[in-house]
Amino acid sequence: MSATKKSSSANTSKAMGEFDLIEHFFKEGAAKQGQDESVSLGIGDDCALLNISRNNHLAISTDMLVEGRHFLVGADPHWLGRKCLAVNLSDLAAMGAKPVGFTLAIAMPSVNAQWLAEFSKGLFEIAQEFNCRLIGGDTTAGPLTISITIFGEVPPSKALRRNQAQVGDDIWVSHQVGDARLALGAMRHEWSLTESEMKSVSQRMHNPSPRVELGQALLDVAHSAIDVSDGLLGDLTHILSQSNVCAEVAIDEVPASDVLKSKSIELRRLCTLMGGDDYELCFTAPAENAEQIEKISIQLDIRLTRIGKITSSKTTRDTSGNLAGVLRLLDQEGHELPPELSSQYLKSFDHFK
Amino acid sequence: MSATKKSSSANTSKAMGEFDLIEHFFKEGAAKQGQDESVSLGIGDDCALLNISRNNHLAISTDMLVEGRHFLVGADPHWLGRKCLAVNLSDLAAMGAKPVGFTLAIAMPSVNAQWLAEFSKGLFEIAQEFNCRLIGGDTTAGPLTISITIFGEVPPSKALRRNQAQVGDDIWVSHQVGDARLALGAMRHEWSLTESEMKSVSQRMHNPSPRVELGQALLDVAHSAIDVSDGLLGDLTHILSQSNVCAEVAIDEVPASDVLKSKSIELRRLCTLMGGDDYELCFTAPAENAEQIEKISIQLDIRLTRIGKITSSKTTRDTSGNLAGVLRLLDQEGHELPPELSSQYLKSFDHFK
Numbered sequence: 001m002s003a004t005k006k007s008s009s010a011n012t013s014k015a016m017g018e019f020d021l022i023e024h025f026f027k028e029g030a031a032k033q034g035q036d037e038s039v040s041l042g043i044g045d046d047c048a049l050l051n052i053s054r055n056n057h058l059a060i061s062t063d064m065l066v067e068g069r070h071f072l073v074g075a076d077p078h079w080l081g082r083k084c085l086a087v088n089l090s091d092l093a094a095m096g097a098k099p100v101g102f103t104l105a106i107a108m109p110s111v112n113a114q115w116l117a118e119f120s121k122g123l124f125e126i127a128q129e130f131n132c133r134l135i136g137g138d139t140t141a142g143p144l145t146i147s148i149t150i151f152g153e154v155p156p157s158k159a160l161r162r163n164q165a166q167v168g169d170d171i172w173v174s175h176q177v178g179d180a181r182l183a184l185g186a187m188r189h190e191w192s193l194t195e196s197e198m199k200s201v202s203q204r205m206h207n208p209s210p211r212v213e214l215g216q217a218l219l220d221v222a223h224s225a226i227d228v229s230d231g232l233l234g235d236l237t238h239i240l241s242q243s244n245v246c247a248e249v250a251i252d253e254v255p256a257s258d259v260l261k262s263k264s265i266e267l268r269r270l271c272t273l274m275g276g277d278d279y280e281l282c283f284t285a286p287a288e289n290a291e292q293i294e295k296i297s298i299q300l301d302i303r304l305t306r307i308g309k310i311t312s313s314k315t316t317r318d319t320s321g322n323l324a325g326v327l328r329l330l331d332q333e334g335h336e337l338p339p340e341l342s343s344q345y346l347k348s349f350d351h352f353k
Numbered sequence: 354m355s356a357t358k359k360s361s362s363a364n365t366s367k368a369m370g371e372f373d374l375i376e377h378f379f380k381e382g383a384a385k386q387g388q389d390e391s392v393s394l395g396i397g398d399d400c401a402l403l404n405i406s407r408n409n410h411l412a413i414s415t416d417m418l419v420e421g422r423h424f425l426v427g428a429d430p431h432w433l434g435r436k437c438l439a440v441n442l443s444d445l446a447a448m449g450a451k452p453v454g455f456t457l458a459i460a461m462p463s464v465n466a467q468w469l470a471e472f473s474k475g476l477f478e479i480a481q482e483f484n485c486r487l488i489g490g491d492t493t494a495g496p497l498t499i500s501i502t503i504f505g506e507v508p509p510s511k512a513l514r515r516n517q518a519q520v521g522d523d524i525w526v527s528h529q530v531g532d533a534r535l536a537l538g539a540m541r542h543e544w545s546l547t548e549s550e551m552k553s554v555s556q557r558m559h560n561p562s563p564r565v566e567l568g569q570a571l572l573d574v575a576h577s578a579i580d581v582s583d584g585l586l587g588d589l590t591h592i593l594s595q596s597n598v599c600a601e602v603a604i605d606e607v608p609a610s611d612v613l614k615s616k617s618i619e620l621r622r623l624c625t626l627m628g629g630d631d632y633e634l635c636f637t638a639p640a641e642n643a644e645q646i647e648k649i650s651i652q653l654d655i656r657l658t659r660i661g662k663i664t665s666s667k668t669t670r671d672t673s674g675n676l677a678g679v680l681r682l683l684d685q686e687g688h689e690l691p692p693e694l695s696s697q698y699l700k701s702f703d704h705f706k
């Protein structure tokens with residue numbers, strides 16, 4: 001659960017989006033529960049932390065994937081099995097947590113043994129790759145829906161939070177973003193790709209790479225982190241809002257694949273900035289840690305690119321939801337984008353729209 | 354996840370029920386993951402246990418509730434909010450665990466503020482009653498589906514498992530069972546109830562009472578426990594299968610409400626033995642602990658009734674799924690029920706049927 005905007009009252013809720021919803025009904029309620037030593041971090045970040053161990057905190061995250069919304073109807077069950085755990089592993093990565101285990105709750109319209117065999121094969125494949133064990137679950141009949149809750153360990157006070165970005169931090173992104181959106185658009189006939197282009201980029205949609213090792217390597221290096229699931233800029237603004245800071249991003253520095261780089265600048269920007277389904281890490285770190293970050297990049301063989309800076313703190317909280325004042329988007333010449341273009345890229349992803 | 358029967362091969366899976374499914378695809382895969390010190394109990398009980406604390410184990414359970422299957426279409430959202438956490442608290446109760454927190458993943462067809470307000474009110478009400486905090490979640494669009502993962506603490510090696518019933522143990526059940534099924538049947542016009550009868554019994558369906566305190570009180574007293582969610586006999590057979598023991602139950606000793614006791618013996622037996630949705634605890638304990646159990650009953654003001662005994666160990670594992678040899682059902686005179694009647698009561702609940 002994440003929440004960025006405040007809603008003033010229940011009466012405004014007719015026009016509420018996902019974030020408001022959670023904020024209004026769940027975060028407010030959770031806040032009313034008061035403090036508890038055993039819950040060191042609740043709603044509002046990639047994972048919740050339970051302080052039940054002397055040596056480690058337990059990082060917990062939950063996701064629900066619905067057929068036709070988070071994955072296509074008739075999606076390949078093997079890839080789906082991999083992906084539904086990958087997206088949760090990505091949440092652990094964004095906290096710098098080491099995977100421990102997960103629970104799986106799944107509703108299926110009917111019992112299809114072949115589907116289940118392939119799904120579970122994909123699921124256990126990735127579970128083994130990341131040493132993350134299935135420790136419980138529930139199976140029932142219903143429209144195809146998959147809910148995973150994942151658990152990881154992280155040293156106390158070291159977890160990468162969303163609310164710790166500092167003025168002067170560089171903003172980084174791992175590997176490259178936008179290919180999943182490029183593939184999805186081709187499937188939806190929004191644009192076309194050659195067969196070889198499609199083959200190259202669709203893997204990124206079907207089989208994302210959660211940056212679990214990277215997250216752990218960044219524990220003493222980065223100030224804040226988030227995984228890019230709903231679009232780079234939308235996710236970055238969660239860090240900005242929760243850290244109460246402003247930033248600028250050189251949007252054409254955002255790393256993209258060769259396929260995506262061969263497309264028009266408009267398409268490239270759309271896919272890299274607003275794409276979603278990337279599961280890369282976006283993180284902020286002090287400028288003096290750049291050399292260390294380059295070393296981590298080489299060590300893990302993951303490209304890490306500086307795309308911007310945290311420029312200033314926000315003295316007053318902007319409750320209007322207008323992000324234009326919080327995040328400045330710069331073009332290749334370092335000029336700020338016109339507001340109408342900028343605001344187009346700053347629309348956040350909402351699963352109810 | 355729970356699993357009682359072994360399936361011989363993937364080829365038999367066409368006729369698989371819920372338990373087989375889980376066994377085949379998930380438990381087998383989980384077993385292949387090998388041992389891990391941090392997972393002290395995985396799939397197969399009410400909760401999984403993570404050994405990440407020196408002082409306590411973390412008990413984790415997950416459930417998925419689907420509209421039209423686990424609750425009626427158009428169900429009152431306030432009651433639903435209470436119930437969806439209650440059924441998970443009941444899983445903690447069955448392990449003797451103290452609630453810590455839970456995550457909520459929910460898919461909804463559209464954003465209905467009034468529904469959400471009432472749902473979250475019910476949810477937080479019961480969360481507060483049991484000191485169990487919402488610590489994370491996910492919200493998305495989709496057919497109404499609610500998945501909760503709950504966490505509780507339990508002293509190491511003390512959790513009430515399903516596989517520790519011993520020969521000579523008494524079998525107990527808390528409060529009374531069958532009212533939820535009696536109410537459901539009336540709603541479905543399987544039988545009729547007066548308005549006052551319906552009012553009295555339907556509360557048990559809408560607003561079950563998870564036996565969290567009782568579970569904790571039984572930690573050093575009972576050998577095994579399960580919560581009655583899918584029908585008393587079906588759930589008891591999970592204990593018998595996993596403990597590899599046989600039992601007898603005096604079926605007319607099973608405690609029922611005054612309303613249910615006023616009905617025919619057939620209806621009473623159907624509701625108490627196969628009802629489901631009761632969320633009482635069924636547990637086994639050494640005969641010499643009976644006095645202590647009576648004291649707990651008085652202390653917590655919860656009726657506890659002895660309904661049978663663990664009679665013998667099973668020397669060979671019955672892989673046919675035939676439970677008649679495992680659980681003997683006795684009538685008021687202590688006579689065993691005829692096999693055709695007995696087998697009728699031993700049909701377990703399956704969410705895919």
